[in-house]
Amino acid sequence: MDLLPSQEQQQIVDAARHFLEGEFPLADALQLAEGESRITREHLTRIAELGWIGIGLEEAWGGVGYGLCEEALLFVELGRALLPPSILCSVLGARIAAAGSTRGDAAEMGRVTGTILSGHCKIAAAVPRTSTSASIGDVVSGEFMLYEAGDADFALMCNTGGAALVSLSALKSLTPVSCIDPTLSAATFAADAIEASAFIATAQDDLYHRGALLCAALLLGIAEATLQRSVDYAKEREQYGKPIGSFQAIKHYCADMAIRCESLRAMLYYASVKLAQGDDSGRFDVHTCKALAVNYAQLNANTAVQIHGGMGYTQEMDIHLFVKRAQVLAGLFGGERQHLRDLLAQPRPD
Amino acid sequence: MNLDFSPEQVEFRERVRDWLHDNVPAEKRPPDGAEGRAFDLAWQQTLYRGGWAGINWPKEYGGQGLDTFQQLIFLMEYSRCGAPGDHYRFNGLNLAGPTIIACGDEAQKATYLPPILKGEVIWCQGFSEPGAGSDLASLKTRAVIEGDEMIVTGSKIWTSWARFADWQQLLVRTDPDAPRHQGITWVINRMDNPGMDIRPIRDMAGGTDLHEVFYDQVRIPLQNVVGGLNNGWKVSMAQLSFERGTAFMPSQIETQNTIEALIELAKTRRLEDGRYAIEDDHIAYQLATLRAEIRSLLAMTLLGISRNERLAMPGPEGSMLKLFQSELYKRITALALDILGPDRTALDELAGRWPRAFLGSFANTLGGGTSEVMRNIIGERCLGLPR
């Protein structure tokens, strides 16, 4: 029993953080025009060259052959650096395409898997606006919110039943939406019995829970980044002749943020191991992890604004980007309420 | 990242499980008082005879010398099967005993450790004073050295279990002129020592386990000083490091048992409007949130243990776990009363254990350091924020 990352896993984390800090400093994000993506197509291929998109995919399918744990660790770093959710879609999309390549249109899906893994294919996240009206299968219907459609090739949509890739050219009328997160473009669309390019049922590969877990990892990155920024600022900013971090009101905010990070990180590790093992409680633990992640990332990001005072309210600092991204991720792969309902419905976990 | 146990560890788990199955008493622990004391000591004797006393204590003092993972497995099984809690045994097993192991001399270890494991004595802790609560270092109870004795005069408060205890770990001021952290001594005192007056205090949950203790010229041999004269602050700080790793396992599992019991309650209790409590969205939301947070408490405990094993030094998780868990427990019991509706005011079978648990829950965020003091510690020691 050792819940901490192994040496090899820690190397993946360190290398990822180093690369992201060098290549994607958040200061750059503040210079972007509204809706302009933080990663260009060229960035995506560079990320793919690092093996990140296929990190948890079996080697037989062209992946790197690590597991869910390594994938989750990497996504904490992607969350901290506020890289967009399309990377998560690429990681899951590669699994859909790879599984699809063993069925029906094998040659075409084999080619798609290759382009996803090499970063030559971009996948946008499509979130069902009401889960009751959305139907996701070989044929897709329903109303969706779509992120990063701009130069994407596919949309990925997922619910508890399975996950589908739909060619973006098959979606007729996108209605652009001005997105709360200025680094993401958004649009809505209605699908009326559109044929999916590939679909994979949960029974075959549970992408709903995998996606929820990786989304929780992104949210942990936000929770930790906003804690770190708050603590740094509290040590440096002075009022009444001393650092604001010496005031208990601020110190205790930071302490609570730290506990949320510790709780969520522990839960992410635990749930990753359980889900990867296919344990009975694996899904319970993922529901737990995503529900906590939504709650804690929002609390930490929102508190960080308060700790930064007036500066926190501006777009001159990056805190607002975390607040906004947390709202986007809250809705991906099931919201807090959905996961809480699911975890309460389960029997006592062991 | 793994949660695997070796075949030997799995085999060990079976042994623990079998022994507990055959030996855990069927009857409930009687309420506090002399009967509670007798029950606690009898159970400790059973553990000792079975070879399960002091699982992490060195073998030479009657302990089992088990490694961290065996402790973890033992405690998980122990708490899951509903074995008796520490109750009056708490201080000897978790605070006084480990302090003597860490800081005592050979004679002290030989004299004081075995009786704890054999179930012969109960210990209490005389640290807090009327004027020294969170600010423990401001304690004033005075000890004057005279020959090979110290003569203690002053008063302590909040001493849990004092009138049922045999021995006490006592903090006294031996050098009033030294800087306040440097004039304190940690000493072992007998509770039947002449010159002591012990008065129970009734707590808000109805219990009488808290006490005021007055000391009038109480004589204690200097050989009872642990860790050296005027070194008591360091000795008592060493206690903090015992409250890490596996120390949180029992209360963590107990909290999990409590939320599961509450979920069961919500499935069988009807609200004023006739629905089952769990059908109410607001109640269901709170139950699910607590269930999730308590699940993460398990993960935090395991992560803390992994960190201790890897780094071999106390991590920050001790204060975090204490704060997180005590606040969660308060929320669980408050929600229980909400679920009980009008029955919430009944202190008997009508409402079960919940109203008393609610009243008792206030102790958790005060004793052992208040939540505010825990937040100070996390802010300053873990995050490096200025004082």
Ligand SMILES: Cc1cc2nc3c(=O)[nH]c(=O)nc-3n(C[C@H](O)[C@H](O)[C@H](O)COP(=O)(O)OP(=O)(O)OC[C@H]3O[C@@H](n4cnc5c(N)ncnc54)[C@H](O)[C@@H]3O)c2cc1C
């Ligand atoms: C059930 C129970 C059992 C106990 N058992 C024992 C025992 O066996 N032996 C023993 O020696 N003691 C025992 N205690 C005492 C316990 O350690 C003290 O109650 C605790 O340290 C708080 O001290 P106080 O009660 O004097 O409160 P105070 O220190 O007066 O605190 C009052 C309030 O002020 C806040 N406060 C104080 N200082 C600060 C600060 N620096 N920053 C922010 N807020 C602050 C506190 O958080 C609290 O809200 C027990 C207490 C309880 C409730």
